[in-house]
Amino acid sequence: MKIAIIGTRGIPNRYGGFESLVENLVKRDYKNLMSHVYCSYKNKKEGDEQLFTKTKLIYIPFDSNGISSLAYDIISCLHAVLILKSKSLLIFGVSGALIFPIIKFFNSDIKIIVNVDGIEWRRQKWNKIASQFLKISELLAVKYSDKVITDNLVIQRYVNLIYKKKSYLIEYGGDTTTDAQLLLN
Numbered sequence: 001m002k003i004a005i006i007g008t009r010g011i012p013n014r015y016g017g018f019e020s021l022v023e024n025l026v027k028r029d030y031k032n033l034m035s036h037v038y039c040s041y042k043n044k045k046e047g048d049e050q051l052f053t054k055t056k057l058i059y060i061p062f063d064s065n066g067i068s069s070l071a072y073d074i075i076s077c078l079h080a081v082l083i084l085k086s087k088s089l090l091i092f093g094v095s096g097a098l099i100f101p102i103i104k105f106f107n108s109d110i111k112i113i114v115n116v117d118g119i120e121w122r123r124q125k126w127n128k129i130a131s132q133f134l135k136i137s138e139l140l141a142v143k144y145s146d147k148v149i150t151d152n153l154v155i156q157r158y159v160n161l162i163y164k165k166k167s168y169l170i171e172y173g174g175d176t177t178t179d180a181q182l183l184l185n
Helices: 017-027 068-083 097-106 128-144 153-163 177-184
Strands: 002-006 034-040 055-060 088-092 111-115 147-150 167-169
Touching: 002 017, 002 068, 017 034, 034 068, 055 068, 068 088, 068 097, 097 111, 097 128, 111 128, 128 153, 147 153, 153 167
Parallel strands: 002 034, 002 088, 034 055, 088 111, 111 147, 147 167
Antiparallel strands: none
């Protein structure tokens, strides 16, 4: 199985939880799993590629956070689907979810797994336009994903209540790769 992992700053982990999970996932020796991890070129260090021999690191020339995360995620998704012919996308965050309906329209067999990463649109740091955009992105991410991952019980309940869609709880704090592997099947 070829899976594209999208939406993090990349690996090796130099930032936080999502990157830790991705690094743990690709270090596991899963049979028939060929992973491609999309990384922000901004975070690239010499020799990074040599650290992950079974994983292809693909660098995108955008920051993975803030407003540029929209382009970062969309370009990563398009590259994964059109160039790599990935059949599974594991996506962290919802900023690139505008592309999900288009991907599903052209190929409904592609499996999209999304970690919604909280209720981002409610955060005080966003202005009204950004907040509305993130709310729409969250809706599209949940609606067009095959599986939704949440990392705490409150967000899981929110997804179940608001969207009437089951989400899989994978909490941080330890080796969560076994739980994540179950979602890929």
